[in-house]
Amino acid sequence: MEKSVKIVSKNFNYNNPESLEEYINSGGFKALKKVVRMQKEEIFYVVNVSKLKGRGGAAYPTGRKFEQAAEEKAESKVIVCNADEGEPSTFKDRALLEWAPFKVLEGMIISAYAIGADQGYIYIREEYLKLQQRMRNAIDLATKAGFLGENILEKGFNLKIKVVSGGGAYVCGEGSALAESIEGKSGRPRIKPPYIKQKGVFGLPTCINNVETLSIIPTLFSKDADDYITSGTVESKGTKFISISGNVNKPGVYEIPFGLTLREIIYDIGGGIPNNKKFKFMQLGGASGPIASEKSLDVKYTYEDLKENGLSIGSGAILVADETNNIVEYIKTVQNFFAHESCGKCTPCREGNKHLLIILDRFIKGMASEEDYDYIHRITNAMRISSFCGLGKSCTLPLISALKNFQQEFDECIEAQANPITAKENKVIV
């Protein structure tokens, strides 16, 4: 039985995703036409009932976010589509932008209408250069067709949307750093309060939403809404776009209903592990997600079940590693990423990541000692409770969870001082 579904991705088999005509013929912009006839309260009600949560990683209830944004009083408000997708092993936003640029745009226009935004930015990571062009094209066509610009659908609603290219910094996925970047500054997080919803891009109230979140919005106001809401579980309604990668036979982006087990996702959807190798560990939600062992394979993929097991959906990334991977080397790769991507503003993240990397290197070279555990715990603890932004706070999670699940492999590095591990036998993924 096919376990992935096609609800949000129902009509994604366009001959030409850049064709507005094709999008409209498949039912596109019907949701927008419906929404502009609705009361704001009705719109929020629909979003709240769907229990839609932000799909970028933070899982903040989208309905509540919209209501808060609508409450802000300002001459002008901003809606941002966060397409910075910098989380390693996450590529579902890329697929959405590629397959359904107009769907993302429609979701953004509906959201802007709901919260009263008249300016929009689609912040797309630098590496998605072609998609930037694709979205610009979509904006142009939608503007010409009257779905964007002045007096949209003759409802007196104005919205201009601009594509902004990221500069390549992971931290710009963080809301305030993203706002700084849109303003043309280097991407470093701001002191909060004021929050982005109060003072964001150019000091205006700003509502930032992930690509996937926005692409789900039109479905909620379409005839597929029931299909969507009845998928999943009571707490985690609907579907999720996941990115499966690593040691699986069928890596890729899939739309799945919430509630499948991780085992089903990896073996049935992802096609299992190549060459009959054994599963060793997986990392959920991107580089800052926790490392889970096979003990977690039967956990259901829902917000609530994962949380109960110390895991989280995060960006929807599921990276699978087989038995040939060495955990210490894998974690060092992850640490290297954070040491490179820290913005450098605050001490714990800037210096802490660097020292963790040095310590992990000692483990790999067989030069670590018991004392290094003490340093790992002190540094990760300081980073977790005292960093400036979410990057520094969460980036220690892989290391901590790897130590919890695979302490033995770290211990072996200390014991094997005379016999250092070499990278030869161990394949490093990512």
Add this chain to the structure above:
Amino acid sequence: MNYCNVIIDRKKVKVPEGTTILKAAGQLSINIPTLCYYPDQSVKANCRICLVEVKDRKDLVTACSTLVWEGAEIITNSKKVLDARKTVLELILANHRQDCLNCIRNGNCELQDLSKQFNMSESKLPNISEKFPLDNSNPSIVRDKSKCVKCNRCVEMCETVQGVGALCYSHRSNEITIGTAYGKELENANCTFCGQCTTVCPVGSLYEKDNTEDVWNALDNQDKHVIVQIAPSIRVSIGEEFNLPAGENVTGKMVAALKRMGFDNVFDTNFTADLTIMEEGNELVHRIKNNRVLPMITSCCPGWINYAETYAPNIIEHLSSCKSPQQMFGAISKSYYADKIGINTEDIVTVSIMPCTAKKYEADRKEMHVDGVKEVDIVITTREFARMINSANIDFLSIEEEEFDSPFGIASGAGAIFGVTGGVMEAALRTAYTLLTKEELEEIEFEDVRGLEGIKEASVVIDNKPIKIAVAHGISNAKKVIEQIENGESEYAFVEIMACVGGCIGGGGQPVGSTLKVKKERIGQIYNIDKSNSIRKSHKNPEIIKLYEEYLGEPMSHLSHELLHTEYSPK
């Protein structure tokens, strides 16, 4: 105003809404340690030293950036807090070149103080600081990147307060760098050498170029006649280096200390400040009467001159041609004074003690020479002067006061107020009034030009004609005034500009940590010095009158022009 009831370290306090935890704790005499925080600057919250714990919250918050709320319960000294702070400090120290015993900030370093307070012991973390070459390419400021703690105070000072932006940050992660564009040396980075960055650096990463050794060498040379001049603002700031209250006037102690060191004569720059007024006042009157370029802008601040030459060359024709009091002193010390005491100019060493790093650069300018000899040989800042006093075994607190030597020892109150923003303007008006009307001004205190307001304006009626004037301090304020002038929108006749906030009492060579609060104290004392002086106008200074009678003739004379005036050129 709404108030919040807060509990900090088990003690209740009521503070206005909008107060930070740091300030609320201060009211309870709880000193939360800080590093990137600086009272006059924006909150940065990047060092993460001022961490505190909030009841029922997992993560710690920074006291500098977090505002209190009704019912907040805060603990500043739990084990969790102390451990996190200590780890953060350990991380900072591991990327700081720990060269404490050889460091210019030894004993006066915020990082050193924290290490002591946190009871740091040897760290097992490897020190990962890179040893960069020192940037000592210019005569004023030295930069040691390997000691930088990335607090961003210098960047805010240079970029926001001064509006210069010679210092900025670049790169990210562990490679984040506080430096100049394209990593150029300061000399080539359009730095004005105002030195404000050195007064806010918490460690020894930015500091004045030390010339004290040059002074000791001069004093040691028996063939040289070594004299020293002391700028108006030093007397109200140097005491702080010896733990005296901010602003305390220690003129007599300062003079005595210099005599103990062996200077042949100790003179007062206030005297040449009076001389500057004689020349500048006459230049202003000349410009007004002959419809020459107005407004005339003061030229005694070398940081400002560097800024104008680099960033606003169109403004150069507005600059007064008068040299600064430091250079006027140098010029007459190598001419009139040399003649008077019968010593060759080559054998006179003129030292000046200045509140300013840009003065070192000024003394090196090619224009500032008399017959090929440097007018001022060595410039040291307030901080260097304090170090010399310590090296010379002088107990500054108990030393018996002495008086300036003649002939440059008498100064008017007008000369004294050169040290504060608005002072040059006020002193000039006291004299220019007389020059224009041949009458004496009765109301000599110009309240409108006093104080720390960034741009001050006033209108003075002279000869039934209103003359509009303006005073700006801090380069970002000055930029606003010169923009008006450049656009031809300015109605001013005379503008005073000082590069540093507060004027020279807030100069880049003054004691580290010259906050606005400290500056206010210094300003108050400078005005007291003026008030208690029996001579309050430059043209009434008997030694000035004598100098013109014996040597210069009259202001703007041929000799005056040769010695006391200069020119500027775009950089």
